Amino acid sequence: HVEAGEGLFRGIRHAAAWDASDAIRPSHHHPPPHLYLDATFRRGFARLAARGLTFDAWLFHPQIPELTDLARAFPGARIILDHLGGPLGIGPYAGKRDEYFPTWRADMAGLATCPNVTVKLGGMAMPINGWDWHKTGAPDSAAFAAAQGDWYRAAIDLFGPDRCMFESNFPVDRASLSYRTLWNGLKRIAAPYSEAEKDQMFSGTAARVYGIRD
Known part of the structure; x- marks a missing residue:
């Protein structure tokens, strides 16, 4: 892959997504x-x-x-946490989002102590996240931002804009909303931040972490 990429190959993703509940399907790697x-x-x-x-x-x-344990064991590795750490909302986690938000935030705070980790802000419009938009109908961008904004802001507060990057997770998120709605919602969430901070979250962090050239 490195040879075929001729300098453009940046890294890999290997999923570990697994839960003890039979109601939650493991990721495509079947880890x-x-x-x-x-x-x-x-x-x-x-x-x-x-x-x-x-x-x-x-x-x-x-x-x-x-993942925090892995990041501490390999402080020289550049690690990107996908999808805000995969907050679940089905099976044993259904209807319990407010209960486990503090635990999620505390675990994210622990991960944030690892300077080699950055976070992708997004990927929470999948059916497994439990908002059920694939059943009730797509939200508009304002409703999306209102529903999920606290999760995004918590991650940004913990990691800082220079270690956060917005993501789309399409086509998977298409089950719940449109590409336009998602990005308009992300712009709403980003609205309170400075222009420099927005530049980091919408492009700068990703360009730096993945070594993207102009």
Whole structure:
């Protein structure tokens, strides 16, 4: 991949998203539990980090401490947490978003102590997130921002705009809303921040972390 990319290959994503509940389907890799803690996985991860390649982590919110452990074990690795840490809203987590928000925020605060980790702000319009827009109908951008804004702002407060990047997660999010609605909603969430901070979250952080050239 490095050779084929001719300088454009930036890194990989390997999902660890798994939950003990039968109501929650594991990610497409069908990972075992505690993948990021596995010694064999970490031997491979060490080779990735040594090559200066990025690592995108996709997991569910109860697994955030496992990523924190990985990030602390490999402080030189550039790690990107996808989808705000995968807050779940189905199965045993249905209707309990307000109950586990403080735990999610505390786990994110622990992860934020790792300077080698950045966060993708988005990816919470999937059916597994529990807003049920795929059943009740798509929200407009104002309703989207009102429903999810606290999660975005918490992550930005913890990591800072220079370690956050907005993402779309399309086409998966299409089950719940349109691409236009999503980005208009993200602009609403970003509205209170300075122009310099918006530049970081909408482009600068991603360009720096992934080494994107003009």
